[in-house]
Amino acid sequence: MKELPVRTEGAFAKRTNPLAHVFDEFVRFCRSHSLFMLHYCTGCGAIELPPAMTSRFDMERLGIQPMVTPRQADILLVTGYVSVKTLKRIILTYEQMPAPKYVIGICSCTVNGGMYWQSYATAKVLADYLPVDLYIAGCMPRPEAVVSGMRKLMGLIKTGKAESWKDYYRRYDHYLGNQQALFGERWQTPTDVLGEAQQYGLHGPETEGEHTALLQQVQQPLIPHRMRLK
Amino acid sequence: MMALIVELVLMPAVAFVVGLAMLLMMRKIAAKIQRRVGPPFFQPLYDVVKFFGKQTQISHGLIHDVGIIVAVGGYIAAETLIPVPGMTGIADRTDVITLIYFLMVPSLGMALAAGQCANPNASIGISRALTAMLAYDIPFVIVIFGMSWMYGTTNLVQMVEYQQAHGWGLFQAPLLAFAGLFALQGMLGKQPFEIYVAPAEIATGPMVEMGGKYLGSLIVMQSFSLYTAGILYTTLFLGGGVTWIDFLVKAFLVVAIPMTIAFQFPRYRAEQMLGSLWKWPVLAGLLGLAVVMWS
Structure with missing residues (x-):
């Protein structure tokens, strides 16, 4: 399943179909x-x-x-x-x-x-x-x-x-830095934001920086809890 | 052969469009009862397009994807087994017993999909959904059995022909019709029997991890379920339809009754739902069955 092609933002931008524009506007209207x-x-x-x-x-x-x-x-x-x-x-x-x-x-x-x-x-x-x-x-x-x-x-x-959700991926280092300043250096979330940024083609120059480097150092992999009966 | 293929494609397509209209009717009825304006005309379409147009789709694994396809596919298959005016699909080759099996497939598909999400709320929701299925299937099967006995056939096309010659099943077996309507309320999962969705309690149950195209598929599935319930009841009790107009009027009326009841009620607990569904519609159904078999 990993080899399936994923449409990314770059692929969207390269479209030459003149009707694609109409379709995008329709989707935005519905949204x-x-x-x-x-x-x-x-x-x-x-x-x-x-x-x-x-x-x-x-x-x-x-x-x-x-x-x-x-x-x-x-x-x-x-x-x-x-x-x-x-x-x-x-x-x-x-x-x-x-x-x-x-x-x-x-x-x-x-x-x-x-x-x-x-x-x-x-x-x-x-x-x-x-x-x-x-x-x-x-x-x-x-x-x-x-x-x-x-x-x-x-x-x-x-x-x-209203595209600010892309900003979270593009400037993740900035947001993560502020979060780390508040919650401490060991702050991490279960969602792999950097991986998602890669996946959806939203990886920018400011996505990674000193704060994400720190995150990658301290990040614990998510392991499922062992099931046991008391 | 070509005509059959066209019918097999057209019947689910019609079901989808009519089902979305029924979804709109449901929300409009809720709005009118609560003295609101309600959603605009194309609201269900906007919702479906928006969900399929999400730019990040979160999958929890292969079974999550397959389960949703099974859930929607079960209904798409079921649509081809119910005759509609002008189209019989494969309804004349199969019977209502096959249809009962197909109507159980969507719940199982949703159980598979929700199972892989590994969310405790989804697991609770699925256990409740299967409990609900157990509750409404017993009166439903009694009703199907009684009507098949009365018409002397399990074939839905022949049932419609019988009713158009001898009068509606509603007047010949009113007790079974009541039991069927009661079971319909449980089958649609509407308010007194809404135990598995329960937004305030288990945070929409099986749908808790579904977003984007998964929830969009579930909305499509819900519209199919409304349509199927409406036309199945119409076929069994209201004499099917000669033209599309009277057929659709009957189907919309049938769906409007549980909706109107639903928005006046709070939610029952699981054991209250089992208690009421195994008591009143089963009693009425068995009585109706006795009347049908006696006469």
Whole structure:
């Protein structure tokens, strides 16, 4: 199975079929009208999402639905302040999502720490650790603001500008460096980001650097737990 | 021969399009009951295209891929065994017993696929899905047996012809029709019997590790399952269809009944589902069977 040809980004760029452009636009249109969101309810902003999804504002008329697992989701909503422990889970969740994936930071806390800017246990700027597509500022933003932010994201996807998930592969060293500064040098995730960057042709000059070198030194291979009965 | 091949291709294709429309109807019914606007007309199409257009697809191994193909393929094969207006496919050569076997294949394919994901939620979901299959298959088999006894044949094409000559099965065996509708609710996995999807409890069960084209295939599979359930009930009880219009109206109505019931209900636990499905539809089915065999 390993020898199967994999279409990479380079192969996409070399296409000469004039209809391919039309097809890509159709796929982008469908993508923008079908957004499944994984709301990672870290803080108070989460309370504004149920009204946005239920009968008053009804996000489903825009094709936006809640989903419960990262594998099925397109949008990762980070709603509110991000403590250091929570950030680890957010990164694990983000790396499990299939691309194209989008991150939305809701509330001021994800922009600059908000009212927790002095806290020792809170990650201040979400964009240092993950590529954020869109911020919806406010403390907390009302459902109208959330819906208008979603519409803006739909516009970005339709025009092909919401491509920040590629940035995570291309500048992985930068993001990993910030993560290591917060979590310590032994930080690692189960997802092989470097391998995925190679696989999908998104390996850039800034993908690897001193931080990924450190990761490769300390990385423990994933071994399944031995099954035993007590 | 050529006509048969065209029918074998066309029947699943029609099933896919109609199934997507049924999926849209399901979401619209949910929206109307919850006083929402609901999704736009092409929403199921957008979802399917989006899932197949994902740029990173995460596979967990060979059986994960094969299981999904088995799950969708089981339904594609089942579509060719049910007669629709103007097309019989291979329905006149086989019978409803073959169809019962084919309708079990998708659950087993999904079990294979979810098994390789090695996610505890997927394993719980699959054990619940197979429990659910055990629950609804007993009334379903009683209903199939009763209707075959009444029509004197197991061939679906002959059943349709019998009903068009002697009146609908619904009026001749109302108890069996009730049992069939009850079993349909379990077969579609809708709300009171939604034990294996359970989004808030086991995080969508077997689908937990499915993303991209895998989940897209499962959406296709769900649309097939809605269509199959609708037209099978129509064929057994509502006299099939003379034209596509009355056939589709009947099929959509049949699917709309479990949907409308579903969104008013919370979820039963596994043993409550087994209890209610082995009690009421089985009792009604056995009574109906006795009536059919007596007369």
